[in-house]
Amino acid sequence: MAAQPTLGILTLYLNERKALEEKPVYARMTAIGRKLGLTVFVFTPDDVDEDGDRIHALFYHPESRSWDRKWVRFPQLIYDRCRIQRSSRFQRLLAFRRKYGHLTFLNRPLRNKWTVHRTLGKVAAFESHLPATRFYDTPEDVHAMLRKHSLVYVKPINGTGGRGILRVERMKDGSYAVQGRDHGRRIVTPRRVSKEQLSGVLRSWDKHGDRYIAQQGLHIRLPSGRVHDYRMLVQKNGEGEWTLTGCAGRVGPPRSITSNLHGGGRAVPMKTLLREWIGSEERIGQIRRTAETLGIGVARHLERTYGALCELALDLAIDREGRVWLLEVNPKPSREVFIQAGERDVYRTALTRPLEYAQWLHRQRRLARTGKSRTVGGVGTGSGGAGGNGAGGGAGGSLATGRPQSAAAAAGHGSAAGMRPAGGYESEASGGGAEFG
Numbered sequence: 158m159a160a161q162p163t164l165g166i167l168t169l170y171l172n173e174r175k176a177l178e179e180k181p182v183y184a185r186m187t188a189i190g191r192k193l194g195l196t197v198f199v200f201t202p203d204d205v206d207e208d209g210d211r212i213h214a215l216f217y218h219p220e221s222r223s224w225d226r227k228w229v230r231f232p233q234l235i236y237d238r239c240r241i242q243r244s245s246r247f248q249r250l251l252a253f254r255r256k257y258g259h260l261t262f263l264n265r266p267l268r269n270k271w272t273v274h275r276t277l278g279k280v281a282a283f284e285s286h287l288p289a290t291r292f293y294d295t296p297e298d299v300h301a302m303l304r305k306h307s308l309v310y311v312k313p314i315n316g317t318g319g320r321g322i323l324r325v326e327r328m329k330d331g332s333y334a335v336q337g338r339d340h341g342r343r344i345v346t347p348r349r350v351s352k353e354q355l356s357g358v359l360r361s362w363d364k365h366g367d368r369y370i371a372q373q374g375l376h377i378r379l380p381s382g383r384v385h386d387y388r389m390l391v392q393k394n395g396e397g398e399w400t401l402t403g404c405a406g407r408v409g410p411p412r413s414i415t416s417n418l419h420g421g422g423r424a425v426p427m428k429t430l431l432r433e434w435i436g437s438e439e440r441i442g443q444i445r446r447t448a449e450t451l452g453i454g455v456a457r458h459l460e461r462t463y464g465a466l467c468e469l470a471l472d473l474a475i476d477r478e479g480r481v482w483l484l485e486v487n488p489k490p491s492r493e494v495f496i497q498a499g500e501r502d503v504y505r506t507a508l509t510r511p512l513e514y515a516q517w518l519h520r521q522r523r524l525a526r527t528g529k530s531r532t533v534g535g536v537g538t539g540s541g542g543a544g545g546n547g548a549g550g551g552a553g554g555s556l557a558t559g560r561p562q563s564a565a566a567a568a569g570h571g572s573a574a575g576m577r578p579a580g581g582y583e584s585e586a587s588g589g590g591a592e593f594g
């Protein structure tokens with residue numbers, strides 16, 4: 158009987174005092190892992206020793222509810238939870254990903270909002286779900302969009318948590334209503350401006366060193382005047398298949414143009430919101446099925462394009478007609494939205510699935526190594542080379558189930574050493590993105 162597999166949760170310190178985000182979440186995952194037969198620990202690139210063969214990892218002990226450190230060897234599986242930071246720590250993460258790219262990662266970095274949008278835009282099945290979007294170069298890009306759409310959102314391609322977003326609405330009298338959230342997520346006082354003034358507002362908007370997109374805005378104000386949208390979590394399960402874990406509604410605070418929880422939004426069950434917004438139960442059922450197919454299809458496609466993924470959260474808008482729109486995808490989702498929506502079971506599943514998937518992936522890799530994989534191919538050797546294009550379990554299979562093509566395909570997961578250059582800062586995207594809710 159082989160020793161139980163180890164999963165290292167890769168994260169980043171938030172400051173020089175080694176503060177960590179989501180520690181209680183990792184504590185819960187450790188406890189669940191123990192029940193499943195998976196050893197879980199937490200580490201950052203700064204915890205790897207100089208020789209690069211040991212890690213001073215953080216272990217949680219459920220009995221005493223305490224943390225301590227131990228020197229350990231590298232884990233068999235890595236779950237990357239690192240979110241973008243403007244710090245040297247982030248640069249060290251990029252170096253870590255490059256150096257240890259041959260290890261088995263459950264998930265690889267995604268890309269920024271603009272790149273992801275263009276990637277998805279090439280797929281016919283997603284087209285009708287993508288708001289019209291263009292790269293923002295000059296104010297003229299926004300004016301051009303406003304000629305076609307009465308509402309436009311201008312947002313940073315590496316933005317997270319509802320920061321740095323402007324909402325521009327063309328009013329009947331020819332003026333424009335501008336509202337927003339600055340980079341500190343503070344609400345920008347709403348203003349009515351002329352066309353010329355709008356150009357000035359856009360030019361003087363602090364871009365915080367990022368690049369921007371202009372996107373068709375969806376009318377998602379509830380009768381109360383608050384905006385709303387949905388957070389859908391799709392994850393791989395213990396059989397390596399993409400599944401829908403849950404979907405919850407988010408309602409923004411008064412005067413906010415965003416619904417993000419860390420910007421003061423609150424979570425509500427999807428059904429409650431849809432009943433208020435759409436009404437008909439039959440229609441609601443259709444919308445939920447459409448959203449699920451979209452979510453799973455998007456996850457599979459992005460995995461095929463950019464490499465291993467184990468979960469993805471989609472921000473969805475549903476308009477008055479019941480059409481489902483994809484606002485953005487988040488590869489490092491927080492799950493608190495489900496607790497806040499009162500869906501404890503969904504929250505628990507959301508924590509459990511990556512662990513069950515890790516175990517499945519570990520089994521596949523062992524099978525591949527011992528030459529017992531169901532399909533033969535260059536991957537069966539476990540050399541971590543051939544076939545390991547990182548597309549892994551996403552290859553092939555049906556859109557609805559996300560069923561992986563073969564054990565070998567999945568075993569190729571994360572074995573893309575040398576084939577997948579680690580992304581630079583800009584390719585990190587909403588990818589490395591600190592999407593909190």
Ligand SMILES: Nc1ncnc2c1ncn2[C@@H]1O[C@H](COP(=O)(O)OP(=O)(O)O)[C@@H](O)[C@H]1O
Pocket residue numbers: 288310312316317318319320322372373374375376377384385386414415416417472474484485587592
């Ligand atoms: N095109 C849009 N139409 C309407 N609301 C939008 C649009 N884009 C973003 N929003 C609102 O702003 C929020 C934040 O935008 P999002 O693209 O998810 O960026 P972030 O990475 O900052 O979360 C969304 O959850 C939604 O409430």
Ligand SMILES: [Mg+2]
Pocket residue numbers: 318319472485592594
């Ligand atoms: Mg978002």
